[in-house]
Amino acid sequence: MTIDTEKLSRSFGEIQAVKGIDLHVERGETFGFLGPNGAGKSTTIKMLCTLLRPSSGRAVINGFDIEREAANVRRSIGIVFQDPTLDEYLSAEQNLYYHCMIYHTPRNTRQQRINDLLKLVGLEDRRKDPVKTFSGGMKRRLEVARGLLHEPQTLFLDEPTVGLDPQTRRSVWAHVLRLRQSTGLTIFMTTHYMDEAEYCDRIAIMDHGRIVALDTPEALKRMVGQDVVRLTTNETERAVAEISSWLNRPVRREEESICVEGEDGQALAAALIRKLTLADIEVNNVSVQAPTLEDVFVHLTGRAIRDEVAGAKERLGARLRSRGRLRR
Numbered sequence: 099m100t101i102d103t104e105k106l107s108r109s110f111g112e113i114q115a116v117k118g119i120d121l122h123v124e125r126g127e128t129f130g131f132l133g134p135n136g137a138g139k140s141t142t143i144k145m146l147c148t149l150l151r152p153s154s155g156r157a158v159i160n161g162f163d164i165e166r167e168a169a170n171v172r173r174s175i176g177i178v179f180q181d182p183t184l185d186e187y188l189s190a191e192q193n194l195y196y197h198c199m200i201y202h203t204p205r206n207t208r209q210q211r212i213n214d215l216l217k218l219v220g221l222e223d224r225r226k227d228p229v230k231t232f233s234g235g236m237k238r239r240l241e242v243a244r245g246l247l248h249e250p251q252t253l254f255l256d257e258p259t260v261g262l263d264p265q266t267r268r269s270v271w272a273h274v275l276r277l278r279q280s281t282g283l284t285i286f287m288t289t290h291y292m293d294e295a296e297y298c299d300r301i302a303i304m305d306h307g308r309i310v311a312l313d314t315p316e317a318l319k320r321m322v323g324q325d326v327v328r329l330t331t332n333e334t335e336r337a338v339a340e341i342s343s344w345l346n347r348p349v350r351r352e353e354e355s356i357c358v359e360g361e362d363g364q365a366l367a368a369a370l371i372r373k374l375t376l377a378d379i380e381v382n383n384v385s386v387q388a389p390t391l392e393d394v395f396v397h398l399t400g401r402a403i404r405d406e407v408a409g410a411k412e413r414l415g416a417r418l419r420s421r422g423r424l425r426r
């Protein structure tokens with residue numbers, strides 16, 4: 099087990115941010131942590147990374163207790179958080195070198211490790227360039243490389259791609275997935291993007307400090323509903339009658355489309371086409387729509403994740419602005 103928590107809790111005065119959560123993440127898993135703003139995700143991840151003490155409960159990361167063995171926990175994990183923390187005036191390579199010194203990476207393996215990681219995140223050609231000349235996605239990839247320099251067993255990513263455009267997000271993810279494949283790393287991440295959550299082996303959805311659902315993306319989607327097959331034919335009335343009598347239940351119509359719900363949309367669509375063709379009814383158009391993780395999120399939290407994305411971007415913008423002010 100890589101992450102094991104028991105009734106992990108944290109309060110800030112009157113506010114109970116995390117209310118006794120139990121999490122068990124296996125080695126090599128990519129585990130997603132979703133939830134509306136203020137659900138308690140950052141508080142949880144900070145406790146797991148030993149940046150914040152729990153009020154009660156316990157957590158063991160890579161075999162080390164977060165309170166009693168915090169230094170060992172830190173050595174065994176890599177962290178990529180929302181706030182960019184690279185030195186803009188140093189080159190990519192210098193940033194990594196600096197991190198090696200902090201973590202006392204053995205001198206004789208430093209250069210090799212830096213080379214390997216720059217290659218892994220596709221930045222070997224830009225190694226000598228100052229980070230301030232990098233795009234947002236390149237910076238985030240460099241942060242991922244830096245988080246892996248000391249060969250952690252678990253990588254924590256807190257909204258690793260917030261504020262990046264969709265193409266850059268895909269590129270960051272392509273590198274993270276390659277890395278997972280080549281190293282067997284455990285990845286624990288928070289995200290507001292549902293397409294990213296789809297990459298996860300399992301997902302926990304948190305709301306008001308509690309875990310309200312935990313399962314594979316597929317199982318979560320099945321929980322909220324069935325697939326919907328929509329089709330149009332050259333003879334709608336007769337098709338409706340045929341399908342209703344075959345299924346022995348009325349079918350729904352949406353304008354010219356006939357809608358049929360079922361567990362396995364692909365198989366249902368194939369069966370419907372067969373049935374209608376046998377009855378000499380021509381099928382013009384078929385689509386299968388599976389429930390999305392967005393549906394799951396709304397079902398469980400009563401809020402759309404799209405609002406959360408906007409909120410997350412705003413927060414990042416505000417943080418960057420306040421960092422700028424501090425520098426000046």
Ligand SMILES: Nc1ncnc2c1ncn2[C@@H]1O[C@H](COP(=O)(O)OP(=O)(O)OP(=O)(O)O)[C@@H](O)[C@H]1O
Pocket residue numbers: 110113114115133134135136137138139140141142
């Ligand atoms: N340092 C703090 N002091 C007081 N309250 C805090 C502190 N940090 C978090 N909280 C409160 O704890 C609750 C959970 O916050 P947290 O940042 O963990 O949520 P989150 O799920 O990460 O939200 P977001 O998606 O907005 O980042 C919120 O009500 C927040 O206001």
